[in-house]
Amino acid sequence: xxxxxxxxxxxxxxxxxxxxxxxxxxxxxxxxxxxxxxxxxxxxxxxxxxxxxxxxxxxxxxxxxxxxxxxxxxxxxxxxxxxxxxxxxxxxxxxxxxxxxxxxxxxxxxxxxxxxxxxxxxxxxxxxxxxxxxxxxxxxxxxxxxxxxxxxxxxxxxxxxxxxxxxxxxxxxxxxxxxxxxxxxxxxxxxxxxxxxxxxxxxxxxxxxxxxxxxxxxxxxxxxxxxxxxxxxxxxxxxxxxxxxxxxxxxxxxxxxxxxxxxxxxxxxxxxxxxxxxxxxxxxxxxxxxxxxxxxxxxxxxxxxxxxxxxxxxxxxxxxxxxxxxxxxxxxxxxxxxxxxxxxxxxxxxxxxxxxxxxxxxxxxxxxxxxxxxxxxxxxxxxxxxxxxxxxxxxxxxxxxxxxxxxxxxxxxxxxxxxx
Amino acid sequence: xxxxxxxxxxxxxxxxxxxxxxxxxxxxxxxxxxxxxxxxxxxxxxxxxxxxxxxxxxxxxxxxxxxxxxxxxxxxxxxxxxxxxxxxxxxxxxxxxxxxxxxxxxxxxxxxxxxxxxxxxxxxxxxxxxxxxxxxxxxxxxxxxxxxxxxxxxxxxxxxxxxxx
Numbered sequence: 001x002x003x004x005x006x007x008x009x010x011x012x013x014x015x016x017x018x019x020x021x022x023x024x025x026x027x028x029x030x031x032x033x034x035x036x037x038x039x040x041x042x043x044x045x046x047x048x049x050x051x052x053x054x055x056x057x058x059x060x061x062x063x064x065x066x067x068x069x070x071x072x073x074x075x076x077x078x079x080x081x082x083x084x085x086x087x088x089x090x091x092x093x094x095x096x097x098x099x100x101x102x103x104x105x106x107x108x109x110x111x112x113x114x115x116x117x118x119x120x121x122x123x124x125x126x127x128x129x130x131x132x133x134x135x136x137x138x139x140x141x142x143x144x145x146x147x148x149x150x151x152x153x154x155x156x157x158x159x160x161x162x163x164x165x166x167x168x169x170x171x172x173x174x175x176x177x178x179x180x181x182x183x184x185x186x187x188x189x190x191x192x193x194x195x196x197x198x199x200x201x202x203x204x205x206x207x208x209x210x211x212x213x214x215x216x217x218x219x220x221x222x223x224x225x226x227x228x229x230x231x232x233x234x235x236x237x238x239x240x241x242x243x244x245x246x247x248x249x250x251x252x253x254x255x256x257x258x259x260x261x262x263x264x265x266x267x268x269x270x271x272x273x274x275x276x277x278x279x280x281x282x283x284x285x286x287x288x289x290x291x292x293x294x295x296x297x298x299x300x301x302x303x304x305x306x307x308x309x310x311x312x313x314x315x316x317x318x319x320x321x322x323x324x325x326x327x328x329x330x331x332x333x334x335x336x337x338x339x340x341x342x343x344x345x346x347x348x349x350x351x352x353x354x355x356x357x358x359x360x361x362x363x364x365x366x367x368x369x370x371x372x373x374x375x376x377x378x379x380x381x382x383x384x385x386x387x388x389x390x391x392x393x394x395x396x397x398x399x400x401x402x403x404x405x406x407x408x409x410x411x412x413x414x415x416x417x418x419x420x
Numbered sequence: 421x422x423x424x425x426x427x428x429x430x431x432x433x434x435x436x437x438x439x440x441x442x443x444x445x446x447x448x449x450x451x452x453x454x455x456x457x458x459x460x461x462x463x464x465x466x467x468x469x470x471x472x473x474x475x476x477x478x479x480x481x482x483x484x485x486x487x488x489x490x491x492x493x494x495x496x497x498x499x500x501x502x503x504x505x506x507x508x509x510x511x512x513x514x515x516x517x518x519x520x521x522x523x524x525x526x527x528x529x530x531x532x533x534x535x536x537x538x539x540x541x542x543x544x545x546x547x548x549x550x551x552x553x554x555x556x557x558x559x560x561x562x563x564x565x566x567x568x569x570x571x572x573x574x575x576x577x578x579x580x581x582x583x584x585x
Contacts, residue, residue, distance in 0.1 A: 024584050042445070047575045117483065118482070132507055133511075134483050134511040136572060183503070186506055187509075216477065
């Protein structure tokens, strides 16, 4: 009985739980990456006790990989030495950690997964609890296999209707970020549901929990249903019987209802994710880089939208248009199906998979005075490089349309010509 | 008792300690540059036992622990704010930096006020104007972590189950 988070935590606790309780729970996986693992190793060594279960530890190289500088290389070296020393079985370098965790089947309904990365909320798309923690807690969990949680109150986001052509899950989530604000979900579980979510495929569902981080949420959750189970069975190597997990007689702190059928494409404008405007208000603004990538919007279907819109066309040659697939698996599929050829013919730069330009260390850093339109989830000042640069967040379709002109452009006219 | 240092809303981890100083995790080193862009006099003149009084969503931004470590390194007694960003909240608890949520105190305290804080009861006394405020008391397990000087030290001596005992 309860909200989705109460249902998930109750399964782990072995008894009903309620918002406000503090629980010490077993965790299924403990995720960290090249940027956050070194500090976790330090905490682990300071405590000086053995690892609880090495099968639960998953370490990714994705933030600064391949190493763009000596400091990053030293981090990789340190982590590899630790993995060798401890005999850890899961060291992965095949794309953005969150995408790889999902597509490699680590995330299943009801799982508790903690990550030394703020976007670990992403796992909520599978009806799992995912949340971001600091590195010290990750080192602690390696030893204890456990983590304390306060059962959060829940904000239910009830989404009804169908989106219009040219409007995607990203536009809907940006709109929600504008409504709730950058601290609107602080400490809360934000539960996304309603007929719109029920009918949404997994690659679009992921965007909502992923960006729940940007509104301060502890987790963003979507019920585990047939879509989840079919995704796990058909798209991942995960094995077992997967449980459907839904809220049962939930008590919500607050419910936000949004009819998605009235929405136009949306943009999060510099410098805050909740500085949201309908696309038409920023159409024509000059950009210097278009970045299509990240754990938010660089899945196969996102790249397919971009390729369909750019097929047989050329992007503005004065704009750097960079495409970073979220994972190697996505990259390979796009390659096999000819999408990468289309992007390259159109003048895009396609990079290896990973976090890429999103963390401002490599793969498309911005100079002072430059403006990027990207499919990322976060537009903090200076995130992509110079603190004097600007970041605008939008859907892959808006990014593709903008790549052609070098100015923020509505994708709907182009989409109409493709579809007719 | 200690002097109150006041800060604005949505104080992010880069404002607490800019990323360029995060090349060390030594608390004393980090404390030399804490708040260097928003309140440079803090690092120079703050005394052990002073109190940070922040605005809502204090510590938003990155999951990096350098921000709470830098504040702890400055020997501040605690942070009082109406609300904290959630990863900062956990990080602060886990490194043993006490944090109290108390909107009434934040609304009433001005910079330089002389503040008494009882961490185990959540009572805050403003000696300058004589006002008292009640923050939600910290849960027992948080006090255990704070008393040990952080979760790492706690686990050197205890099992994780002892937190909830």
